[in-house]
Amino acid sequence: MRTRNPVGALTIGAFLTYMLVPILATYLFSVATRWDRSLLPEGLTLEWYRTAFADRWFGIVFQHSIILSAGTVIASIALIVPTAYWVHLRLPRGRALMDLLTTLPFAIPTVVLALGIIRLYARPPLMLARTPAVLILAYVIYTLPFMYRPIANSLEAIDLHRLTEASQSLGAAWSRTLSQVIIPNILPGIVSGSLLVFATIFAEFTLATLLVGARYKTFPMQLVYYTRRDGRIASAYSVISFTVAWLSSMVILWVTTLGTRQRGGPRAKTTAGHN
Amino acid sequence: MSYLELQHLNKSFEGVVAVQDINLSVDQGEFVSLLGPSGCGKTTTLRMIVGFESPDSGVVRLGGELMNDLPPHRRGMGMVFQMYALFPNMTAQGNISYGLRVAGLLRPEIEERVAEMLELVSLTEAAHKYPAELSGGQQQRVALARALAIRPRVLLLDEPLSALDAVVRVSLRQEIRRIQSALGITTVYVTHDQEEALSISDRVVVMQRGAIEQVGTPEEIYSRPMTNFVATFIGTVNQFNGVLEDSAQGRVVSEGMLINVLPVTDGQFNSGDLVTVLVRPESVHVSPLEEVTEAGKGNHARATLEGVTFLGPVTRLSLDRDGRTITADVSTQERGRFKRGQALRLSFSPEACQLMLSPTQHPERPNSNTA
Numbered sequence: 162m163r164t165r166n167p168v169g170a171l172t173i174g175a176f177l178t179y180m181l182v183p184i185l186a187t188y189l190f191s192v193a194t195r196w197d198r199s200l201l202p203e204g205l206t207l208e209w210y211r212t213a214f215a216d217r218w219f220g221i222v223f224q225h226s227i228i229l230s231a232g233t234v235i236a237s238i239a240l241i242v243p244t245a246y247w248v249h250l251r252l253p254r255g256r257a258l259m260d261l262l263t264t265l266p267f268a269i270p271t272v273v274l275a276l277g278i279i280r281l282y283a284r285p286p287l288m289l290a291r292t293p294a295v296l297i298l299a300y301v302i303y304t305l306p307f308m309y310r311p312i313a314n315s316l317e318a319i320d321l322h323r324l325t326e327a328s329q330s331l332g333a334a335w336s337r338t339l340s341q342v343i344i345p346n347i348l349p350g351i352v353s354g355s356l357l358v359f360a361t362i363f364a365e366f367t368l369a370t371l372l373v374g375a376r377y378k379t380f381p382m383q384l385v386y387y388t389r390r391d392g393r394i395a396s397a398y399s400v401i402s403f404t405v406a407w408l409s410s411m412v413i414l415w416v417t418t419l420g421t422r423q424r425g426g427p428r429a430k431t432t433a434g435h436n
Numbered sequence: 437m438s439y440l441e442l443q444h445l446n447k448s449f450e451g452v453v454a455v456q457d458i459n460l461s462v463d464q465g466e467f468v469s470l471l472g473p474s475g476c477g478k479t480t481t482l483r484m485i486v487g488f489e490s491p492d493s494g495v496v497r498l499g500g501e502l503m504n505d506l507p508p509h510r511r512g513m514g515m516v517f518q519m520y521a522l523f524p525n526m527t528a529q530g531n532i533s534y535g536l537r538v539a540g541l542l543r544p545e546i547e548e549r550v551a552e553m554l555e556l557v558s559l560t561e562a563a564h565k566y567p568a569e570l571s572g573g574q575q576q577r578v579a580l581a582r583a584l585a586i587r588p589r590v591l592l593l594d595e596p597l598s599a600l601d602a603v604v605r606v607s608l609r610q611e612i613r614r615i616q617s618a619l620g621i622t623t624v625y626v627t628h629d630q631e632e633a634l635s636i637s638d639r640v641v642v643m644q645r646g647a648i649e650q651v652g653t654p655e656e657i658y659s660r661p662m663t664n665f666v667a668t669f670i671g672t673v674n675q676f677n678g679v680l681e682d683s684a685q686g687r688v689v690s691e692g693m694l695i696n697v698l699p700v701t702d703g704q705f706n707s708g709d710l711v712t713v714l715v716r717p718e719s720v721h722v723s724p725l726e727e728v729t730e731a732g733k734g735n736h737a738r739a740t741l742e743g744v745t746f747l748g749p750v751t752r753l754s755l756d757r758d759g760r761t762i763t764a765d766v767s768t769q770e771r772g773r774f775k776r777g778q779a780l781r782l783s784f785s786p787e788a789c790q791l792m793l794s795p796t797q798h799p800e801r802p803n804s805n806t807a
Contacts, residue, residue, distance in 0.1 A: 326486075326517070
């Protein structure tokens with residue numbers, strides 16, 4: 162028989178309140194006519210969404226953020242998949258180093274990272290400062306843990322050496338082994354990493370402001386701009402940003418469960434939610 | 437000249453010798469097994485043949501062509517792994533066609549070859565299944581079909597049956613041999629299972645500590661082991677350490693027991709040599725004391741029955757003779773004649789005795805005559 166534990170229920174209740182109240186409040190604020198004189202909003206309206214969408218900047222900043230997010234995902238995959246594969250296949254000792262390297266972005270303050278990048282790219286030969294390209298370069302570093310960990314977990318979950326050798330013995334060179342055997346088998350990890358990176362970059366403000374600023378306005382910059390003018394429009398922006406993040410999470414869940422179900426067997430594990 | 441040739445192959449891993457001075461010639465169409473305990477270097481040898489490891493020294497030749505500098509994907513060798521190593525993202529058919537797609541064959545040709553391979557391994561109905569939907573035995577058959585589809589110059593199998601249960605193991609090994617004979621493909625097979633190696637191979641290479649102990653047909657390996665290791669690793673054997681008293685007469689004295697062996701005239705042994713006499717359990721005949729057995733120049737002894745082990749068609753008897761255990765196999769139908777504690781008469785012929793120089797044995801000096 163199940164017994165109710167009041168302490169457990171209280172803990173979970175407190176946790177859910179802590180997590181959900183700000184989000185629900187943001188949602189509610191984005192559709193409130195006025196909510197500064199009473200406990201509950203005085204009325205409901207879609208006016209703030211209308212205003213947000215009507216702003217000519219909306220399309221531009223949305224597009225910029227999509228370009229940055231997608232660009233970072235593509236650059237990350239191109240850099241990290243072959244590296245992670247090679248390290249797992251040939252450099253067992255390099256794995257510890259990779260684990261350390263990929264946690265560094267957590268340890269280095271974003272401002273420090275930004276200053277370092279500005280100093281590096283503000284002088285020849287790479288005059289990239291204040292371009293979207295430098296922002297993508299910085300984002301690849303910034304999101305390294307999000308992309309590397311799920312891919313590394315997927316690589317650890319498959320019999321990498323035997324699969325590689327089997328492919329080689331059947332006449333395939335490295336490039337084909339990677340593209341036709343390894344990547345399809347670590348795809349859930351790549352997809353998880355990509356969506357984590359995508360959602361993170363879509364909502365990234367600090368690096369974008371420090372490295373590029375108003376020259377290439379992003380979605381979060383516009384959000385911050387509105388927080389100074391009208392919190393309700395800012396809330397509408399936040400809700401749109403949440404929606405992008407949640408859609409990403411849904412796709413992660415869908416892809417990972419699909420991968421598990423389709424072939425009915427043990428599949429590459431991913432840690433979509435661990436980072 | 438032989439087809440696959442290994443000459444003076446050596447390989448160490450971080451100072452630990454894995455393979456030393458391996459020399460082996462395999463003829464075209466021959467089925468050769470590398471047999472030995474784990475860590476004996478058999479898998480390393482196989483991996484050097486396919487190119488996954490490069491030898492520290494020595495050469496691998498195939499059809500006269502030097503393989504050493506060719507990467508694995510250019511060697512044209514089909515490989516079957518212990519844990520199948522099927523591509524999980526591809527169906528059975530996709531796995532089998534992979535090597536053909538890599539080779540750039542045209543679609544009709546690929547389809548024809550895949551169908552032929554699926555039929556060869558009796559898996560036509562599983563063509564569209566993913567590896568996770570197949571049993572271990574089926575997966576290994578797909579792996580075999582995949583390796584054979586590219587029409588490899590050599591087929592290499594690395595403990596392909598180790599992960600399977602006993603019944604599947606026996607049926608699949610017969611199937612591997614049937615397919616190998618039908619295709620006439622040169623095959624190198626790695627196993628630690630002596631029964632598997634003896635039942636499937638044209639020749640067996642017994643390895644220990646990175647070196648070859650003996651190369652021979654299964655019959656030679658079993659009946660005429662050249663080293664103590666081979667004798668004890670392959671099947672069960674009774675060993676009698678002693679001194680060759682008289683090579684012309686074929687008399688060995690071992691711990692107070694006189695053993696008549698065949699006269700040694702080839703100069704390999706001299707009187708006074710320390711030797712080991714090997715006798716297989718099936719060559720030791722056992723009878724109740726009261727039964728009259730034919731006399732002759734055979735070896736006869738009294739012993740007490742200590743243990744009885746049922747092995748199916750035969751029953752293994754452990755007999756004690758003056759503190760020494762002698763093993764004898766009798767037909768299971770006969771086992772009712774023998775009871776634990778019973779005094780029995782055992783005998784074996786000189787022909788059943790295999791003589792071997794024993795480098796390290798120090799037998800007691802003989803102190804009595806006939807056993």
